[in-house]
Amino acid sequence: MEFLIRWSSWIYGCLLIAYPRELRRRFGADVIEVFEEQLCEAAMQCGRSGIVSLWCTALWELASVAASRLESTTVIAGPCRFWFRRQSPGYFFDPSDNRFQISIVKGGCTMRGQIPVALFGILFGRSGHCCWTSRSHQTLSYMAVDCHGDRLSAFHALLLAQVWKNDATVKT
Amino acid sequence: MVTMKPKRIPEDLQRLLPLTPAVFFVLFSLADGQKHGYAIMQETVALSNGEVRMGPGTLYTTLQRVLDLSLIEEVAASGVAGQNDSRRRYYRLTGNGKLLLEAELSRMDSVVRLARRKKLALRPAE
Numbered sequence: 064m065e066f067l068i069r070w071s072s073w074i075y076g077c078l079l080i081a082y083p084r085e086l087r088r089r090f091g092a093d094v095i096e097v098f099e100e101q102l103c104e105a106a107m108q109c110g111r112s113g114i115v116s117l118w119c120t121a122l123w124e125l126a127s128v129a130a131s132r133l134e135s136t137t138v139i140a141g142p143c144r145f146w147f148r149r150q151s152p153g154y155f156f157d158p159s160d161n162r163f164q165i166s167i168v169k170g171g172c173t174m175r176g177q178i179p180v181a182l183f184g185i186l187f188g189r190s191g192h193c194c195w196t197s198r199s200h201q202t203l204s205y206m207a208v209d210c211h212g213d214r215l216s217a218f219h220a221l222l223l224a225q226v227w228k229n230d231a232t233v234k235t
Numbered sequence: 236m237v238t239m240k241p242k243r244i245p246e247d248l249q250r251l252l253p254l255t256p257a258v259f260f261v262l263f264s265l266a267d268g269q270k271h272g273y274a275i276m277q278e279t280v281a282l283s284n285g286e287v288r289m290g291p292g293t294l295y296t297t298l299q300r301v302l303d304l305s306l307i308e309e310v311a312a313s314g315v316a317g318q319n320d321s322r323r324r325y326y327r328l329t330g331n332g333k334l335l336l337e338a339e340l341s342r343m344d345s346v347v348r349l350a351r352r353k354k355l356a357l358r359p360a361e
Contacts, residue, residue, distance in 0.1 A: 082292060090295040093324060097273045097291040124290035 064106050067114060072099045081125045244334045251304070254339045257297040260287055262306060262328060262336040269310050269327035272298065298326065306332035 076095045079087055086094075098121065105113030254262070264270060264278035276294050279287055289297070301307045310325040328336070 079292075082296070086296060086299055089299060093272055094291045094295050096322075097276065097294065100273045101276075101291070120288070120290055121292075124292050128292055128296075 064110075067111070068099065068102045068106060071102055071114060071118065075121060078121075078125055081128050244338050245331070248304075248306075248331060248335050249338075251335060252338060252342060254335070255297075256287055257289060257293055258301060258306075259336075259339060260289070261294070261297050261301060262332055262339075265307060265326060265328045265332070266336060269325045271323040271325050275326070301332070302326075304331075305329055306335060 072095055075098050076091075079091060079094060082094075101117055102114060105117045107113075109116070251258070260279040260282060261275055263282055264275045270278065272291070272294055275298075276289055276291070279289055298307070302309070306329060307326045308329050310327050
């Protein structure tokens with residue numbers, strides 16, 4: 064049983080790749096530890112069937128997280144969404160990481176607002192970059208992250224701000 | 236009947252109401268003191284009579300969110316009375332977290348009172 068628990072926890076650790084990078088960095092070890100504790104408890108109470116049942120729950124959770132992360136990509140509006148889908152069908156990124164974003168102070172959710180994002184995608188898309196957009200407090204924010212969930216470099220973000228040329232502020 | 240009005244909560248926190256079940260149960264389980272992740276998970280099962288079961292992923296995604304919103308804070312393990320497992324991270328409610336939880340409970344209470352007034356089939360908890 065101990066072997067089963069050890070292997071289960073190792074496999075679960077590998078599957079954590081489905082979660083955002085920031086979460087894995089901050090809480091990865093804790094998530095695995097809690098799963099291990101659950102495994103021990105399940106094994107004590109119900110034996111192997113307990114472990115199987117716990118795995119079903121864990122896999123369901125992992126699948127929902129992966130699905131919701133892919134779902135979040137649909138916030139990219141109009142032509143950009145189409146373009147990104149075509150260019151990089153397997154991309155994902157972390158919308159919860161908002162430490163680096165470009166806020167367009169005098170912006171709106173207009174076609175004009177989408178042009179720089181499209182340009183940005185054309186410039187960097189082939190190397191796997193994409194952007195995430197959201198509306199907050201009447202300003203349109205563009206969060207620039209790459210296909211691995213990492214934030215783009217300040218250079219790339221500033222370049223986007225330059226492309227925009229419209230009261231853009233860069234928050235880091 | 237005397238009902239207590241919750242204190243005014245900041246506008247940015249008001250946007251979080253109504254709370255998601257995960258956020259609500261994390262805050263609720265921390266209401267009576269600091270706990271580590273696994274204890275929060277067990278308390279959630281107990282408080283919801285087994286109806287809400289969070290996996291470790293959901294738990295830590297929620298913890299990350301409420302930490303970023305400053306609704307809870309991390310406590311050094313050595314500072315937790317009777318719980319000195321230094322490997323674990325303990326969490327406790329902040330002032331804002333308490334305010335938000337009180338606001339949510341008050342909201343739920345008013346919904347239940349409204350339902351009773353409408354004579355819906357609700358029985359007081361035994």
